[in-house]
Amino acid sequence: MGKPTVYMWPKFSPDNKYSELLTRSVEDNGLHVEHYDKRNALKPAKGDIVHMHWPSYSYQASSFPLTIVKSLLYAALLLFFKLRGVRLFWTVHNIWPHSTGKTKWDYLMRKYILAVCNKGFVLSESVKREAVETFGVSPDKLVVTPHGHYVDAYPAGGADIRKRFGIPSDHFLFLFVGRINPYKGIERLVEAFTALKLDSAHLLIAGKVDDGYSLDFIDKANDPRIKVYPKFVDDSELVDYLRAGNVVVLPYNQITTSGSAILALSYYKPVVAPKLGSLSEYIPEGGGILYDPADPEGLRKALEQSVRLNREETEKHIAKKLAELDWKKIAGRMIHVYMANRNDIAVMEGQTVSARNIRR
Known part of the structure; x- marks a missing residue:
């Protein structure tokens, strides 16, 4: 089995540079990353990785009946990926969506997402504790990977x-x-x-x-x-x-x-x-x-x-x-988790190493 393709969901966002900076660092570490959207909805294949960031946008709609329909389709898509052998990951940026806050439906959906994911990434120990307590998942299901810095991420315009x-x-x-x-x-x-x-x-x-x-x-x-x-x-x-x-x-x-x-x-x-x-x-x-x-x-x-x-x-x-918030270190840690329990050989940072030996 060759190196997997990472489908970042999303690879870039007009409102948040997080996924863009993470993507760049994952690519620098040797993996190919594609933007996941409707155009390649069924493209991820066995061994590939789908990495989700803000799933509420994928299951919420303008009304509750539409949210139910959209949520069921989204849940079915994730289950399809699992059956196909795609590895699923979710970075839990927020316990609850900013748009709706804490609702019973969000609880059910987010609990389900964590259940079908191979692992969840959290940005701090406090978020890990809260996610474990809120959704009843095992602490082993969640891996702490800090939010990287924004050094040189934005240009200076020179305005006074x-x-x-x-x-x-x-x-x-x-x-x-x-x-x-x-x-x-x-x-x-x-x-x-x-x-x-x-x-x-x-x-x-x-x-x-x-x-x-x-x-x-x-x-x-x-x-x-x-x-x-x-x-x-x-x-x-x-x-x-x-x-x-x-x-x-x-x-x-x-x-x-x-x-x-x-x-x-x-x-x-x-x-x-x-x-x-x-x-x-x-x-x-x-x-x-x-x-x-x-x-x-x-x-x-x-x-x-x-x-x-x-x-x-x-x-x-x-x-x-x-x-401590260096993106290269953070991406390396994520790739280690991506590749866990895989038997293939991954090429990282210009060197061929077994996946289990990728540095944390």
Whole structure:
């Protein structure tokens, strides 16, 4: 049996660079990767690999009756792959879909997906524990493979973001960048920031606002230090926004794994965030401030503390964490899992080695 083809579902996404960066690293390790979609729905053959990322898009529909039909077709497709000898994997980016949250149907579907998969990948130990508890799977079914970094993933456009929003270059800037919706905790952030009596500090909130979510609370705060850009931040300017900020603040009300936190660290920006989900596994001690979300004053105190961070020391801690989030190491670990229990010979990194000897 020759080397398998990996069908990444999806290989690339306009909204998330994760699968694109992972794909590049898997290919660099010697496996061929194809984008999985309707055009090659039945193409995976015996020994090939189908790696799923956000399965809710494949089984959810605009109404519940349609969701049932779509879910049954999706479940049948996965069963067909199993009978055909295709190896199935799912990276559990979130325990529950952001679009629907926790529902009984999502529980049934996600439990089924894990049951038919050869293995599930999770991005942290905390997500592994939650998945085991939620879906009742064996811990051996789940393998921790961290979310890789975003170093050099986005180009710098060269825009002067501070000048655009009238923020002096010597003033401290708290930055939130990303999609804006209720679970992001923006209201709490505005409240905590306005409680700070720092005339030389500013808060910039940038990102597309979800339909139906009002930012009226910012107007009511009536604080000229707060700047808002309620639109999607294009990839060409994302690095410019990150470079403009002193710290990135992610005051989530709930979170599993935050790509935004990893993005901030990738550009050596310390992160202020609550001790939720896997954030404590990604934000290194000395590389940001983690606060107790149950403490009403936790975020405000964390903002005050972040102003006093030593930049040089902070960057050392962040650099160490980024080394742990190297994509090549992560892809190598995944390939080891892909190839487990196979008897074929795989060519990895320019060398012919037995699959069981691929380094973790």
